[in-house]
Amino acid sequence: MIEKCINEHKIYDAYDMLGKEIALLGNWDLEQELENAKNTYRYMLEYMINGTVDPQSKSLYLKLVQQAFSMCDSASRGSRIKKNTGDKYCATLNSLPDGTNLQNIFTALETYGEASKRNVNPDSQKVKERKDDHERTLLQMFNHIWTSPQWSNSDKECANAMLMSENIDDNDNAILVSTATLSLFEYLDIRKLEFLFDAYEAGCTIASQRALVGIIMIIIRYDGRLKNYPEISARMALISDDNKSFKENAYTILTQLQLSKDTDKVNAKMRNEIIPEIMKSGKFRQTGFGFEEIDEALTKNDENPDWSKSGSKLNEKLAEMTELQMEGADVYMGTFSQLKSYPFFNDIAHWFYPFDIKHPALGDFEKNHSSKIMPMIKAILNAGPFSNSDKYSFCFMLSSIGGIEQSMMTNKMAEGMLDEEAGSIFKNAETVQPKAKDFSRQYIYDLYRFFNLYLYRTQFSNPFNDLDGAYTPLKATLLGSLMEDRRQVMEYAEFLMKKKYYTEASKLFESLSPALVEDDAELWQKLAFCYQKSNNPQALEAYINADSLKPDSTWTISHEAHAARMFGNFKLAAECYNRLLENDSDNIKYLKRKSECLIADENYEEALPVLYKINYLDESSTVAKRMIAWCLLMTNKLDKAISTYKDICTEGASANDWMNLGHCLLASGKMKEAVNAYTSGMKATINDKGNAEDFDKGMEADAEILSRFNIGKEELRMILDAIRFSCEN
Template sequence: MKPTIEQTILVHQRVGKALSMLEARMADLGITEFLDELHDVRDDYDRMADSLSQGQRDPSGGKLYASLLKRTYRLYNNVRLSSIIRKYPVLTYCRKAAEKTVGAGDVASVKASLEGFVQDLAMQTLFSGDSQEAAIAGIYAKHQRYMDALFGHILVSWQWTSKMRMEYAELLASPTVDQNDGMLIVSGVTLSLMQVFDVNKWMLLHDVYVYNPSQQLRQRALVGMVLTVPDMRSEKLFGEVEDAITGMMENADRRKELLETQIQLCYSASARTDSNEIQRDILPTLSKESRLDITKNGIVEKDDATIDDILNSEERDQSIKEIEDKMSRIMDMQKKGSDVYFGGFSKMKRFGFFSQISNWFMPFTVNHPDISGASMLGKYPGIKGMLMNGPFCDSDKYSFFLSLSAVVEKLPPNILEMLASNDGPVTAMPEMSNVDRGSAMYVRRMYLQDLYRFFELYPNRIFANPFEAKAGGAFRGFFFANIFFRGMKGDETAQLSRFLFKRKRPDLVAYMLGECRDAAALSLDEQKLLAHSYLRLGDIEKARVIFSSILEKGGEDAAAIKGMADSLFLLRRYAEAAKQYARLTVMDGRNISHQLHLGLALVNGGDVKEGMATLYKLYYEHDSDLNVMRAMAWGYLADCKPKEADSLYEKLLALAGEDRILPTDLLNSGYVKWIVGNVKEAKERMGRYLAAFPAGEAPSLETEMANDRDILSRNGIEDYVVAIMLDGLDGQK
């Protein structure tokens, strides 16, 4: 497979070949605006090549070639952007609108326009009356058109120079520029980087994060930085990026913010999953109970109790408790960082307002000319309280306002009474007043929700979604696995791994620690988390190797011994597993699980007598424990006592009921029925075993029987009998 132009530049670092490929690409696409730049780079490259062919070697030749490589990459990115703009009409529109409104877009003229807006507003404070309101509305409308165009200009702008980077950094730090404008500019830069990487735009985000005094701007810049880091390290091309990230990783406070940001990105990436959980498990319970009323004093229960409620007070109390539990679950999810509002607000993005890309990232303001909100908020201050104090991202605030403005006059009187109150909605939703809205965590969370809604719901899918899973399973915004972050100095990677493991994402732990980091550099905690992740993922041999290494270094580590024992058991190395489980029983003799696994390992390993002695003792002490019953029944089977096994499996299935029966209970009890001669019931159990798995995910019965061949053979089931049984089961399908 031939390398792409980008690979030729970044991987092979072949300037001459890349220029030839670029020239051909530009001719194919009819792109002429960068021909002069192409010829300049080609001329400089040819001079260097001619000098070398004549035996002349410049002492600074390495630096000159690195410069040519950067210029070639810059040219490639401009050509690529040009082709993208031509491909998508919305980007073509952005360029045309920007040329009409912003012009060349030099930073000095941009700064003058932004400062002029602030000055014009200040001048209007000298006046009063209707003329002042009309003038202010006109100023906001004109400025919004300019900001839409500026956002589009940045979105489709060619590669920046270092001078532009410094000028924009100065502009964003200026106290005479409105913060909302700065926030929109940062988002425009981020979106531009997601289309085509530009080292100077990326470094602008770094400069804003490190040096800008505004928390709002800093956190937007941080999110933009981590979502647009290149996925390939090259000193010749991305040396500034590498130095910047290395500097961040050496600072404990910034490492902490990087960790927090990655965790928040993980929560954001699971917004649809969380929304589905709320829709499936929580909302049905809340909708069952329609006896809650909203008043200006909060959410209260309606006073319409029936005689059934009075006579069945315990049932009613249980129903109320269930509602409280579900509400607590939602609040707990929100406190941890889950995006609990996505499901509801995702259906409210069809307004024409959201056809403009910049509006998805515009900080909420009642002065936005496309919502005309001042009059409604003056009449219903409760709405303003919800918008200003509610834990909603800016995109959802616009959705809420637009939706409510269409129906507000049709709402019931009690709702209107609440909205006319200054504190009614806040009282009804007490979590609104318990949030530090100025904290870095909160600012980032709200911005990430804005980003998530844009990438998930904007109809023109022209941007790579950072919340979407890549081919390997990790989502694009999983930047801790990026090559630039592999030198993380502190314990942050281990902390993230613990978080992911608790969130039941061992795949991400394995990807980050197993594939994206040097095994020799892993801490002991990271090795444990990686080994347990492999165990969860079914990559047993990899887990065993790491557990073995940990035990060689760490001695009596109970968790590692347990992991080692489980790995050996799953690999069917039962005698070795039994030795490890025996160590665990010495360390903790009261642990039923250790004793149970020891007994099973001994039985499966051929030491049936000693294994059954362990299992008999357990069963005597815990005769109603389902896991002990399972082990004991399997032990009877290994000891060639199928009648005793059959009796115990029947007891187990009756005691477990449908809710607690495991698929293996059905398979193993099917074996027993088969061995005692009840073939019809054996087939029924095995059919139920296969049906217990989702469609297409059932294990192969042939493989299962091959794995259990020793036990079956010991109980008189010969190979030809197995073959006939499998054929019979196939005939039932």
């Protein structure tokens, strides 16, 4: 409520509510800060009322708004800590040793880094103790920053010094960036956000990409508030102009965030469609982390040629799974979600640790597994599409397997290494250097897993739920600079279109100003398609524009026809189908659609020859016959209509067929026969639906049509009663 008042610039009301909340905390410093802000605001208002011109008034007002937001967050955090309901945030804060600060943590990490550079036996007890101390320091750093109040300038400077230190490992700085981001998800802290910008520009690749993921997610979460911080807007503009890879990195991250947002859909597809089809083939068996192909020699024995159809379906599903993996979809979330119960994941920090096979929690992992299997394991860990937390899960799972099962797995994996081609792939995988997009993808996977799988996840506000619909630069003002790169906007719009986010894709296509681009029919086609898929009437005009630029496109004409039908322009739709029929005169689909449009436009006479042609081309179809009969009724050719409907009814009629026959007979003055036909229709409805309600509604809906034959509503109501008596008998 306070934040809402500040956003609406109701500063007096915001100060009033803040005062009441701060009074409950008994925080004298915060009380004094609020009182000083109120006095400053009073003086500012007095100057305004007295007509005093102050060139600094706008910037001063902006600072007061920023300060109000800051006090609101401080009061909210203070209230949370005072209530201490036992949530993870308060428990973590209370567990920190007295006197914990960033400078001490910085010193400890630097000391460890310096000591690690000395040539000592890595297996010595002293080194192991030092690693344990380092692990405790990292956990302390993570917990301290996550639960910290708003940073001072000295806090930010210390964090930047850690980032630039030659003695602090890249992985440690990646954790530093992650905990600053997690803290920002709790409360907006401009200095922490500025630190993320610093990390993106100056940090190592893993820290830089994590920082940019955080920047984008925080900008989306706090879009409304960040409009009040021109320094952040300026920083975004500067990076966008100066950093050549910024926009490419940002669009990669937006794509990965969108793919993660669709993880539940992907896993449902894997579980319900792709995996069952693969398993049905009998050519694969499922293992813990994928599929293992059964010996090819066995699959060649007595193959049945009739299997080719199922084989093509299998290939289609395998190709679909491969495509999902290639585009970065999180296809292993379902598998690894079952492996997050290890004690390692009780610490929040561990969900964000870059994978390190030498981490103390894994013990002597390399020594505990045979030299035959380790190259394979390392290759999987380096080249596999897994998140960091998944890699830890994988290692914990392997360590938990013992005896015969471990031996069988070792032998099977070792056999795979004997294959020369596979061996080459795994050998290269060990030396693969991750790219920027690999770091951001793995980090987003880690974030998604934490917010959806962590034991106490309900205590966190899931940032993947911050948006309805798709991630796009248009969802946050500060991402506006991403719209300057036409190629990237086009590619991302096409990606969203492929993922069926048609409304968001259409807005991106719109931003490319198709009206100002000469001869770009394809852009108009894509815009029209997205409009049509999102039921936007602008689709028709967009198709017409595409058609004018590329008039011979069958795709455009057929979609223009469909859009015209959708939005009630049946005359234009019929014209489009005429154009399509010029090159394919016997196309039944086009003929049917044309006749439907003519009937919808009440052009029954013109529809009849089209329908007779359909009937000639496809004599078995009763659809054309029904439409012919209806057109005959509407053109008052009652004898032919009756004859046609009677033919239909002898072949197996629906309730609607009997009703329409009744209309024809009634219009011809054959009341008794009409009632008999209506009675058959009502009985058919009762048999199908259990009651006559739908039949009554159908008759009432056709009242206007019957009025053309001088049959009024009273007479129609009496006929319905007569039908009911007939049904009783």
